[in-house]
Amino acid sequence: MADDKDLKIDDKGKGNKKIIIIAVILVLALVGGGAAFFFLSDDSAAADSSEVVTETVDKTINETAYYVALPRPFVFNIIGLKRERLVQIKVQLMVRGSDNKDLAKANLPLIESTLLQVFSATTEQQLATYQGKELLRADSLTNVNEILTKYTGKGVVEKILFSGFVMQ
Secondary structure, three states: OHHHHHHHHHHHHHHHHHHHHHHHHHHHHHHHHHHHHHHHOOOHHHHHHHHHHHHHHHHHHOOOEEEEEOOOOEEEEEEOOOOEEEEEEEEEEEEEOHHHHHHHHHOHHHHHHHHHHHHHOOOHHHHOOHHHHHHHHHHHHHHHHHHHHHHHOOOOEEEEEEEEEEEO
């Protein structure tokens, strides 16, 4: 009788091992089939939408990016909580195409004046944080393009870059 019980235990152990092996094979087959489907399937809808996005981006990126450095850094005072602060910002303008570069260079005094107005309206608290500097950059871009559109009919600046920033 002891031998019969041992045989039954061994049979169950072999059966469990077979079930585990079959389950592992099935899982691997499903994963492999899913991976094959993913890599070999025709994503025509996704391809169509990516073509539209690529086509739109290509229209603006086809033109060469030019960086127009403003001739001197902006130096201005801001009122701080405890004392006045001196701020110096070096600015470059990113434009697309040589025509836009020439237009930006021809209107540098207008751009500088606009930037100085925007910069002078900031606070110490705003310039002390990354988010505040990004907000200043966004406000600068909006104001520069608005003034250029008003006087030239075209807002040509794609980005305003701070290439130097010091606050004392």
